[in-house]
Every structure is written in structure tokens, then in C-alpha cells.
Amino acid sequence: MITKIENEKFDEVLSAKYALVDFSATWCGPCRMLAPVIDELSDELDGTVEFFNADVDDNMGLAQKYGISSIPALILFKDGKPVDSMVGFRPKEDLRAFIENTVEA
């Protein structure tokens, strides 16, 4: 399951043990391609990592705060702090490896 971030409301991300935030936009082709891949991963990693989506047009402040200059951008948070990031479309297994690099299974 993916929680949509609205009005820059970020407290759920900051209070999670592990959170992955997908910064994207409706007009971005690679973002649209990445969305279903992340959706599948969120089911497979349910219980370990919490998944969020932030539309950059609706959350400009967050995008600026976390230095988003290209989308799709994934930021992995641990205990409320950004610990790793990845930019652009990637196949599912690459994304899983990216997450598992930080998240203790």
C-alpha cells in the first residue's frame, strides 16, 4: 500500500522506522512507469518499509527541502532521516536491492 502525501504532511514519514518516498508528477513519463513497480514492491515489503508518494506539484516545499531536482526520485528514510536516494526509473530488482541495502531484513 502507498500513502499519498498531501499538503506537505510528512509526520508519518518521519515517525516510521523505514519509509520510502517516491517524489513524482503526473506529467512525468518515467514516473508513471515506475508507479506500478513501486506498488508491487510495497506489497512484497509490507510490514518492513512504509511507502509514500509525493506529487512535487502539490508538495513543492518538500521537494525543495529534500533537494529534488529530477524525478522520479526515491528517498529512503530511517528513523526520520534521509539515508539514501535514487533518481530515475529502475527495474524492480534494482529497487529491491536499493532498499535492502539499508533495511535489515
Added chain:
Amino acid sequence: MERYDIAVIGAGPAGVSAAITATIRNKSVVLIGSPKISDKVRKAHRIDNYPGLPAATGEQFADALKAHLDSLNIGITEKRVSAVYAMGSFFSLQADEDMIEANAVILATGVTAGKPLPGEDKFLGRGVSYCATCDARLYAGRPVAVIGYNAESVKEAEFLSEIVSEVEYFPMTGSAPEERGNLKVIREIPRGITGGLKASAVATDAGEHPCDCVFVLRDAVAPDKLVPGLKTEGAHVVVDISMKTNLPGLFACGDIAGKPYQYIKAAGQGNIAALSAVEYLDNNKKG
């Protein structure tokens, strides 16, 4: 949307061979490329070592490939693929403004000549785009630059000029659009793309040309840009002897899979890639 069994990208000897074998093996195939067969093949002076076609000219060889496709009712879809996304169980291809879906993909695009411009890699997706038809609307009412390497880039620049505020066109070959209103031709050689967080100008010896996006329109996109996550080595895709890449369901053949750059080797690899793709599809069907 129809989902093909196999999408073959590139209509040279490798792609044509792959499409022929995949069709004979009863798979639904979309062959994407130049409708009159690869221009590089057509311009070849003479081919001396292709069995069965001694001393063929490029024209004769291309015509023979086309005739073979025609005999099997295999059409060529004239589109430019700017990205191939590995979605997990299938692939999505960005083909001009359309999306094409396929369960397996065979890359036969040839090798990209030339290195990227300084700044091009750094700003790709951040003010550098390879696809005018897909990204034009992001820059509506804003100034852009086009670095055009072929005749199609002229058409794309004209299309862009209807949407953006201004197009500065840098011709890299003989073709250039006719200047009109907001479409200008700049006869200076781009030395690089500059900017901060995003690309903001094309640099030439004469100075900088500010813009919000630089469209770099080449005949072929470097393979690791074309397919995010694809393992490459230099200009080539890493393949094993069955033409498999590191991505399940994605195969590569011909010049893009490495040297020697020979037509007969390309055709042979196209055949192997198609057979490997068929095997992959059949295994997946069995679950």
C-alpha cells in the same frame, strides 16, 4: 492495449533476422525501425562476405531484407524508441508519443557513434531530453534548444516550435529547418550543455545560448540510457552466448552486442536472440 510477444527495436540485419525467426515461431512481433531498412545498411558500398549474396551493394542487400519481410507479411513500425522500461513481467516502450507493450524485447539498434556532449549525461532528465514529442508539453511557452543529428530532428523542431516560446536549432548534419517566427537556426558548434541544478544553456565557442531544455536528437540513444538498469560495457550491451542481457526477457544482437561489426554476425545473433526470446516466453507460460 495490445501486448506483443516480442518487440524488436532496429531494422538492420540483426533486427530483421530476429523478426523473421520470431514470426516463423508463431510469436506476435512488432518490428520498430526505419521503414526502408537501416539507412546505414542501405548506404554500404559493397558487401563481400554475406553467404548467398556475393558482392551485393547496400541497396541490394537492404532490398533483399525488405523483400524477405514482405514475403512473411512483417511490417516495420516507423517510430523512434526513446526508453524501454522493465516493468517486471513485461516491458513498456516509449515510442514517440505512444507506449508499446511487449513480453520480451530484442535490442538491435546498432551502435551509437560519438560520445555524449559534456553535460549531457549529467543533465539528462533535468533539462536534457531525447524525445521532443514526449517532453514538448513540459516546456510550453518556454525557450528550448534542439541539437539535431538527422532529418527527423528538423520535423521535431518544427513540432516543438508550435508549443514552446522559442527554438534555437543547432544543425549537426546537412539538414536544418527553414527559419520562421520563433524557430532560429544557429550555425555554431555546441561544445557542451551548462547549468546548475538543471541545464540552462548550450555553450558554443561564441558564447552561451540560454534555454530551459536541450533536446538532443540522435539516430540512436546509448543503450544504458535507452534501458534503465541495463548492464553495458562501453558502447555495448553485455550479453551471454544466447544473447541474454542482465534483464530477464531482454535480449540484444548485432553491433550493439559487440564487435565484429559484420552483417552476417548480426543476422546470426538476431536468430539466436529470437530463439532465446521464444524459449523465455514458453518457459514463462508454463509458469
